[in-house]
C-alpha cells in the first residue's frame with residue numbers, strides 16, 4: 076500500500092519541526108512519501124488532488140498533527156474509498172489518537188507501519204454551508220467560542236512552546252464564562268422535535284473525547300451507526316463551571332441539566348447566531364434560523380488498528 080506521511084509543522088508545540096529531519100532518511104528508505112504542510116487547508120487540498128489523480132489506489136495517509144490536521148485529511152480524501160488514516164499525535168488536543176490510537180514519531184515508525192491492520196468506523200456527515208465530514212465530534216456554543224478565541228490568540232503559540240498550550244483554553248474559558256449568552260436550541264431527533272432553553276453548548280459525538288481529553292460522550296461508539304448528542308442547558312454561570320469541570324471525568328451526565336440523546340441523525344436550529352466547530356476547527360456561525368444537519372455515516376472511514384499493532 077502506498078504511504079504518505081503528512082506533517083503539520085504548526086501543530087501543538089512544533090515537535091514535527093524539530094524531530095522530522097532526523098527521521099526523514101528512515102522514512103524515505105521505507106518508501107514513505109513525506110509532505111510538509113505549507114499553510115492552513117494545504118493538507119486537505121493536496122490530499123484531494125492526490126486522490127483525484129489516483130482514484131483506484133490504496134493509500135495510507137499518516138497524519139502528524141492534531142485533530143484539525145486529521146479533519147482536513149479526511150475531508151481531502153472524501154469519496155476516495157481506498158484511503159486509510161493513521162495518526163502521529165502532535166497537536167494540543169489529539170482526541171483522534173486518544174480514541175483511534177497513534178504512533179510515536181521515532182526511529183521504529185517505518186517498521187511499526189509495516190505491521191498495521193485496518194478497521195472501518197462511522198463518521199459524522201454534516202451540512203451547514205457545505206457538506207463535510209467530522210471524525211470525532213462537532214458542536215455549537217460555548218466550547219466552539221472558546222476554541223475559536225484560543226486558536227486566534229497570540230498567546231497559544233507562546234504557551235505551546237512552554238508545553239502548557241492547554242492553558243490558553245482556561246484563559247478564554249474564564250473570559251467567555253462572563254460574556255457568553257446562552258441560546259435556545261431546537262433539535263429534530265428520532266422523529267421528534269425537542270426545545271432546550273439557555274443552552275451553553277451542544278456536541279454531536281462519534282467518539283467519547285473532545286476538547287483534548289474531555290469525555291463528553293462516555294458511551295459514544297464509532298461502530299454503532301448513531302450520534303451521541305449532548306446538550307448542556309438551563310444552568311447558572313457558576314453551576315455551568317461545576318458541570319464543565321466534571322466533563323473531564325465523564326460524570327457530567329448525572330446532572331439534570333445535561334441531556335444525552337442518541338440518534339442516527341439530527342437537525343439543529345438556534346434562535347441566535349452561534350459558533351460551530353467540527354473536530355475543533357472553526358466552522359463559522361450557524362445563523363439564527365439556519366439548519367445544521369448531521370448524520371452518522373456508517374463505516375465510511377478506515378483507520379489503522381492500533382490495538383492489533385500493540386498485540387503483535
Ligand SMILES: Nc1ncnc2c1ncn2[C@@H]1O[C@H](COP(=O)(O)OP(=O)(O)OP(=O)(O)O)[C@@H](O)[C@H]1O
Pocket residue numbers: 083084085086087088112113114115116117140141142143144145147165166167168169170287354355356
Ligand atoms: N503549515 C501550516 N501553517 C499554518 N497553519 C497550518 C499549517 N498546516 C496546517 N495548519 C493549520 O494548523 C491548525 C492547527 O493544527 P491542528 O489542529 O492539527 O493542531 P492543534 O490545534 O495543535 O491540535 P488539536 O486540534 O489536536 O488541539 C489547523 O487549523 C491546520 O489547518
